[in-house]
Amino acid sequence: xxxxxxxxxxxxxxxxxxxxxxxxxxxxxxxxxxxxxxxxxxxxxxxxxxxxxxxxxxxxxxxxxxxxxxxxxxxxxxxxxxxxxxxxxxxxxxxxxxxxxxxxxxxxxxxxxxxxxxxxxxxxxxxxxxxxxxxxxxxxxxxxxxx
Amino acid sequence: xxxxxxxxxxxxxxxxxxxxxxxxxxxxxxxxxxxxxxxxxxxxxxxxxxxxxxxxxxxxxxxxxxxxxxxxxxxxxxxxxxxxxxxxxxxxxxxxxxxxxxxxxxxxxxxxxxxxxxxxxxxxxxxxxxxxxxxxxxxxxxxxxxx
Amino acid sequence: xxxxxxxxxxxxxxxxxxxxxxxxxxxxxxxxxxxxxxxxxxxxxxxxxxxxxxxxxxxxxxxxxxxxxxxxxxxxxxxxxxxxxx
Amino acid sequence: xxxxxxxxxxxxxxxxxxxxxxxxxxxxxxxxxxxxxxxxxxxxxxxxxxxxxxxxxxxxxxxxxxxxxxxxxxxxxxxxxxxxxx
Numbered sequence: 001x002x003x004x005x006x007x008x009x010x011x012x013x014x015x016x017x018x019x020x021x022x023x024x025x026x027x028x029x030x031x032x033x034x035x036x037x038x039x040x041x042x043x044x045x046x047x048x049x050x051x052x053x054x055x056x057x058x059x060x061x062x063x064x065x066x067x068x069x070x071x072x073x074x075x076x077x078x079x080x081x082x083x084x085x086x087x088x089x090x091x092x093x094x095x096x097x098x099x100x101x102x103x104x105x106x107x108x109x110x111x112x113x114x115x116x117x118x119x120x121x122x123x124x125x126x127x128x129x130x131x132x133x134x135x136x137x138x139x140x141x142x143x144x145x146x147x
Numbered sequence: 148x149x150x151x152x153x154x155x156x157x158x159x160x161x162x163x164x165x166x167x168x169x170x171x172x173x174x175x176x177x178x179x180x181x182x183x184x185x186x187x188x189x190x191x192x193x194x195x196x197x198x199x200x201x202x203x204x205x206x207x208x209x210x211x212x213x214x215x216x217x218x219x220x221x222x223x224x225x226x227x228x229x230x231x232x233x234x235x236x237x238x239x240x241x242x243x244x245x246x247x248x249x250x251x252x253x254x255x256x257x258x259x260x261x262x263x264x265x266x267x268x269x270x271x272x273x274x275x276x277x278x279x280x281x282x283x284x285x286x287x288x289x290x291x292x293x294x
Numbered sequence: 295x296x297x298x299x300x301x302x303x304x305x306x307x308x309x310x311x312x313x314x315x316x317x318x319x320x321x322x323x324x325x326x327x328x329x330x331x332x333x334x335x336x337x338x339x340x341x342x343x344x345x346x347x348x349x350x351x352x353x354x355x356x357x358x359x360x361x362x363x364x365x366x367x368x369x370x371x372x373x374x375x376x377x378x379x380x
Numbered sequence: 381x382x383x384x385x386x387x388x389x390x391x392x393x394x395x396x397x398x399x400x401x402x403x404x405x406x407x408x409x410x411x412x413x414x415x416x417x418x419x420x421x422x423x424x425x426x427x428x429x430x431x432x433x434x435x436x437x438x439x440x441x442x443x444x445x446x447x448x449x450x451x452x453x454x455x456x457x458x459x460x461x462x463x464x465x466x
């Protein structure tokens with residue numbers, strides 16, 4: 001079982017975890033990313049390249065399933081305008097082995113947070129906004145990986 | 148925020164995760180352990196040493212909070228008779244940093260699965276039952292750590 | 295000659311003021327960098343968005359490629375800043 | 381003389397047939413291993429549970445300790461197989 005959704009809507013974590021628990025493994029690992037507030041941030045605006053996002057996230061999920069003995073993988077990534085405290089990303093993995101579930105979950109979220117084709121714009125309470133710049137090392141890795 | 152429960156009852160994962168998401172961090176990692184079926188297993192019976200379990204799990208949670216910058220830790224461990232597919236353990240961690248959340252979650256579940264003062268008895272469909280034996284290396288580690 | 299669809303993302307899109315356009319397919323052997331240089335001469339928004347190719351990344355038919363890649367028979371070119379992850 | 385509470389867990393508990401008992405505090409200087417050896421002479425269940433100290437672990441007042449630890453003033457001794465984790 002593997003499923004990827006790139007969507008504007010929030011999601012139901014309990015339902016996602018229940019589906020992973022039903023995969024028959026001994027363990028389910030998950031990571032939920034949340035928009036962090038602070039420094040006057042009022043919203044995070046996420047843009048993406050739909051056709052490429054789906055293809056690339058699908059490929060990285062296949063990579064994870066080849067590297068670890070997984071029974072289930074679920075990735076949900078939101079786009080659009082999100083307020084601090086809102087969920088932005090969810091990765092859940094199910095395996096017979098807790099190490100496989102935990103490591104693959106970390107692998108997927110690391111990839112998503114650094115290499116997934118998203119662009120972020122921060123909006124602040126003073127009305128200003130700025131595009132988040134890619135960290136040099138993330139950009140270098142993304143190019144190295146994908147060329 | 149850190150909380151440990153050793154209980155017979157099942158738990159509400161969505162409520163636990165919502166509390167961790169509300170800690171103000173950027174990420175929440177979780178691991179849920181489930182009783183694995185197979186080989187005719189009908190139930191897993193967990194015994195523990197209540198006073199020692201609470202003290203030791205509390206100590207390991209403090210260790211984790213000293214090692215990683217965590218905003219929230221939640222540990223729930225069940226005891227009693229559990230059927231395959233039932234949840235047995237939950238670890239959830241919240242941090243500003245995804246790596247801290249993921250690593251501390253893995254650290255806590257590794258400790259719980261190998262060193263926590265629980266004893267497990269497996270019941271099978273043919274009416275037989277057997278106590279699970281400690282793995283030699285886990286026992287050695289547990290003694291080395293705790294003496 | 296078949297058209298080439300160009301997609302713009304993030305601040306490239308904002309500066310140009312459109313998310314997508316169709317252009318005539320450039321002549322055989324043209325690289326992405328060469329097309330970008332030509333588009334940058336179109337005027338204000340284009341110059342601002344495309345004037346510094348160091349800041350740009352590209353994908354041909356949904357695959358990341360270096361800017362010196364020849365466009366060839368690709369149907370879709372995307373131009374954008376380095377991705378910042380999810 | 382104050383009593384010592386002994387707790388048994390897992391198959392030690394099953395073999396002995398009780399989860400807890402109070403015994404007279406052993407004389408000063410007695411180790412856990414020595415007390416176990418004495419208890420093992422009590423009869424069937426005890427012999428079966430406590431006859432092979434290699435298979436046993438112990439805690440004094442809720443702290444894991446080696447079997448050669450002196451019982452001293454501890455109030456609670458627990459005897460059990462190696463823990464198997466959660």
